[in-house]
Amino acid sequence: MAAHQEDVEALVAEREYEAGFVTDLESDTIAPGLNEDVIRFISGKKDEPEWMLEWRLEAYRQWKQMKSPKWPHLHYAPIDYQKISYFSAPKSSAGKPKSLDEVDPKLLETYAKLGIPLHEQEMLAGVEGASYPRSNNVAVDAVFDSVSVATTFKGKLKDAGVIFCSISEAIQEHPELVKKYLGSVVPRGDNFFAGLNAAVFTDGSFVYIPKGVRCPMELSTYFRINAENTGQFERTLIIAEAGSHVSYLEGCTAPQRDENQLHAAVVELVAEDDAEIKYSTVQNWYPGDENGKGGIFNFVTKRGDCRGARSKISWTQVETGSAITWKYPSCILTGDDSVGEFYSVAVTRGMQQADTGTKMIHIGRNSKSTIIAKGISAARGEQAYRGLVKILPSAANARNFTQCDSLLIGDKCGAHTFPYVESRNSTAKLEHEATTSKIGEDQMFYCLQRGLTEEDAVSLIVNGFCKDVFKELPMEFAVEAQKLLDVTLENAVG
Amino acid sequence: MLSIKNLHAEVDGKPILRGINLDIPAGEIHAIMGPNGSGKSTLASVLAGREEYEVTQGSVTYKNHKLLELDPNERACEGVFLGFQYPVEIPGVSNLYLLRAAINARRKYHGEPEIAAIDFMKLVQEKIDYVGMSMDMVKRGVNEDFSGGEKKRNEIFQMLMLEPTLALLDETDSGLDIDALKVVADGINRLRSPERSTVLVTHYKRLLEYVVPDRVHVLYKGQIVRSGGPELADTLEAEGYANLETDETAATS
Numbered sequence: 001m002a003a004h005q006e007d008v009e010a011l012v013a014e015r016e017y018e019a020g021f022v023t024d025l026e027s028d029t030i031a032p033g034l035n036e037d038v039i040r041f042i043s044g045k046k047d048e049p050e051w052m053l054e055w056r057l058e059a060y061r062q063w064k065q066m067k068s069p070k071w072p073h074l075h076y077a078p079i080d081y082q083k084i085s086y087f088s089a090p091k092s093s094a095g096k097p098k099s100l101d102e103v104d105p106k107l108l109e110t111y112a113k114l115g116i117p118l119h120e121q122e123m124l125a126g127v128e129g130a131s132y133p134r135s136n137n138v139a140v141d142a143v144f145d146s147v148s149v150a151t152t153f154k155g156k157l158k159d160a161g162v163i164f165c166s167i168s169e170a171i172q173e174h175p176e177l178v179k180k181y182l183g184s185v186v187p188r189g190d191n192f193f194a195g196l197n198a199a200v201f202t203d204g205s206f207v208y209i210p211k212g213v214r215c216p217m218e219l220s221t222y223f224r225i226n227a228e229n230t231g232q233f234e235r236t237l238i239i240a241e242a243g244s245h246v247s248y249l250e251g252c253t254a255p256q257r258d259e260n261q262l263h264a265a266v267v268e269l270v271a272e273d274d275a276e277i278k279y280s281t282v283q284n285w286y287p288g289d290e291n292g293k294g295g296i297f298n299f300v301t302k303r304g305d306c307r308g309a310r311s312k313i314s315w316t317q318v319e320t321g322s323a324i325t326w327k328y329p330s331c332i333l334t335g336d337d338s339v340g341e342f343y344s345v346a347v348t349r350g351m352q353q354a355d356t357g358t359k360m361i362h363i364g365r366n367s368k369s370t371i372i373a374k375g376i377s378a379a380r381g382e383q384a385y386r387g388l389v390k391i392l393p394s395a396a397n398a399r400n401f402t403q404c405d406s407l408l409i410g411d412k413c414g415a416h417t418f419p420y421v422e423s424r425n426s427t428a429k430l431e432h433e434a435t436t437s438k439i440g441e442d443q444m445f446y447c448l449q450r451g452l453t454e455e456d457a458v459s460l461i462v463n464g465f466c467k468d469v470f471k472e473l474p475m476e477f478a479v480e481a482q483k484l485l486d487v488t489l490e491n492a493v494g
Numbered sequence: 495m496l497s498i499k500n501l502h503a504e505v506d507g508k509p510i511l512r513g514i515n516l517d518i519p520a521g522e523i524h525a526i527m528g529p530n531g532s533g534k535s536t537l538a539s540v541l542a543g544r545e546e547y548e549v550t551q552g553s554v555t556y557k558n559h560k561l562l563e564l565d566p567n568e569r570a571c572e573g574v575f576l577g578f579q580y581p582v583e584i585p586g587v588s589n590l591y592l593l594r595a596a597i598n599a600r601r602k603y604h605g606e607p608e609i610a611a612i613d614f615m616k617l618v619q620e621k622i623d624y625v626g627m628s629m630d631m632v633k634r635g636v637n638e639d640f641s642g643g644e645k646k647r648n649e650i651f652q653m654l655m656l657e658p659t660l661a662l663l664d665e666t667d668s669g670l671d672i673d674a675l676k677v678v679a680d681g682i683n684r685l686r687s688p689e690r691s692t693v694l695v696t697h698y699k700r701l702l703e704y705v706v707p708d709r710v711h712v713l714y715k716g717q718i719v720r721s722g723g724p725e726l727a728d729t730l731e732a733e734g735y736a737n738l739e740t741d742e743t744a745a746t747s
Contacts, residue, residue, distance in 0.1 A: 441546075442582040446636075449542050449578075450592060450652070451570035451599035460595060464586030464635065 029088035059188040059198030072355040073384040163208040170206035185268035193299040204234035209244035220249040231262035240275035247278040273308030285321035292351030295323025302329035306338035314341040330359035333367035340369040348381030357387040362395035371402040377413035384416040391423040398428040501552035512716035521688040528713035542576040571603035575658030584636035643674040650681035667701035679704030
């Protein structure tokens with residue numbers, strides 16, 4: 001019995017991190033350290049207007065007064081913010097390329113290797129060996145270290161009235177929209193990491209869907225950290241005007257390095273009346289090796305505001321990477337009859353740690369939220385689900401359904417659940433279900449007896465466990481997520 | 495087909511099988527009967543390769559293989575099927591998904607290409623009718639929310655789909671109503687052929703009224719204490735297992 005359990009553990013103990021390569025190119029990286037001059041430098045590099053610089057500096061002043069949170073169920077050595085470089089860009093990207101022909105071939109090669117086609121023709125044809133959603137209906141914004149290197153299908157989107165560009169470009173081209181919405185969902189002083197991001201954010205995506213428009217294609221951003229000792233601080237802002245609809249995907253990878261690297265992003269979503277935003281993430285940052293050396297520290301603030309009546313925001317995340325994940329994609333259900341959803345699969349193996357979950361803040365009448373969180377822990381992985389459901393007095397007839405399931409593989413890993421509920425309206429109805437299970441001997445033997453290999457058996461059982469979440473992902477992403485999970489839990493012995 | 499010689503096995507240091515000798519020729523159905531705790535289910539599990547049972551002595555030859563040296567999934571791919579006494583649930587994995595994975599695992603093992611979706615579905619359509627299951631049922635999660643009887647039908651459905659050369663059915667008849675029992679019996683009879691063998695592990699004679707075995711063996715305290723034709727089941731039914739104590743003394747003296 002014990003012997004068998006060890007086999008299962010061995011199955012998930014090691015795996016190859018396929019995206020762990022480094023692109024060798026000349027980059028423009030500033031010396032480590034953080035002060036107002038560094039912020040002026042970043043702002044200057046991006047040719048930002050004065051108001052943007054002021055916004056950053058104010059954020060920095062607030063951040064200096066803040067302390068990093070101590071409450072997460074995470075253990076790591078304190079981060080020295082003066083040892084991080086806050087800006088790195090491929091030299092060739094200076095004076096942003098106008099077309100793909102001007103993009104450094106090494107960059108294009110990097111994305112091709114990751115399976116993200118940046119040539120629109122190639123996307124239409126489908127690229128051989130691509131490990132990223134292959135579809136002729138996905139527009140991509142590619143962010144490399146601190147800059148966006150290319151955005152595809154801008155023309156087609158513009159015809160539909162959709163703005164899809166890097167946030168740097170939006171600050172130049174659409175300052176009125178950025179001014180109106182930036183920081184309106186996640187204020188600068190919201191939390192330690194959001195404050196840091198507001199001061200030093202470098203790039204990210206900007207999406208604006210005008211009134212009544214259904215975005216004609218999936219939008220996606222692919223984040224790649226390449227440079228050493230740099231942090232990535234991206235900022236994404238998505239605005240869906242009344243009656244509009246958009247589905248947005250993001251993916252992330254980083255090279256395999258012995259040092260920890262910091263990634264502190266902020267994502268803000270705004271949905272007006274009857275608008276719908278579906279936001280899907282497949283996070284595969286380098287997780288570090290099995291002894292916990294290296295890996296990305298992923299401290300992310302993601303929040304959506306269902307501002308309008310009957311608006312809907314849906315977060316779906318598959319978190320397999322990062323040494324540390326601290327992330328709570330949340331919904332503020334301001335509008336009456338608004339809907340918030342959170343579907344999550346998080347995997348921790350090796351020495352990975354995750355403290356993740358969501359917040360659903362019910363303000364509007366009849367607002368509804370659904371939380372389905374699936375945690376898988378293997379080896380010495382540690383995982384906490386942390387969720388808040390808050391019903392304000394105004395939220396008559398609010399509804400919440402929460403389901404948290406944990407699957408343990410082996411006996412050295414851990415799963416913890418911290419559900420917080422605050423209800424201040426007696427007409428609200430809340431349901432909470434939680435389970436913790438182990439991959440059973442009986443389930444494994446049943447599959448083996450039917451002829452499946454141990455690897456296939458683990459994959460089948462785990463995929464079954466995650467099904468409720470995977471079915472929320474766009475089709476191409478669901479297939480990729482399933483494959484990623486298989487690789488994550490793959491046996492190196494094979 | 496199957497030849498078991500002096501098989502000893504224990505779990506957590508406690509001996510359960512204490513020298514089993516048994517030969518099952520191709521084309522035959524053998525019933526293994528005996529009181530609770532005699533080692534019937536252990537025998538089926540050991541043959542299928544369940545790891546918590548440790549084989550301490552003896553050998554098992556299956557076709558041309560030393561069965562005990564094969565991994566459980568290799569045994570399955572070589573045609574050994576275990577019908578479980580308590581089939582597990584695997585939430586979120588449909589019965590069809592598991593079955594297709596099982597069929598393809600066999601095909602891969604034998605160097606054959608995967609089954610085409612359309613051929614697979616044809617096969618499913620044909621076999622579900624035999625066991626009285628609906629398409630809706632087999633699309634549901636493996637044994638998820640199935641009643642006891644439905645789980646057993648599902649085991650027989652899987653057996654019919656996988657067409658094993660050696661089927662080990664561990665108390666597949668227990669807890670079944672008469673309709674389900676007939677379905678199970680019908681499934682076993684359908685697979686009866688000169689190149690297949692079946693071992694029925696059962697506590698009661700009831701199933702043997704529908705599936706007439708070639709041989710009946712009585713297992714008691716980890717040994718086969720009596721063997722005979724189908725009529726032995728009738729004797730046991732009439733006399734119970736009470737007289738086995740004396741048999742055992744006779745067998746060992």
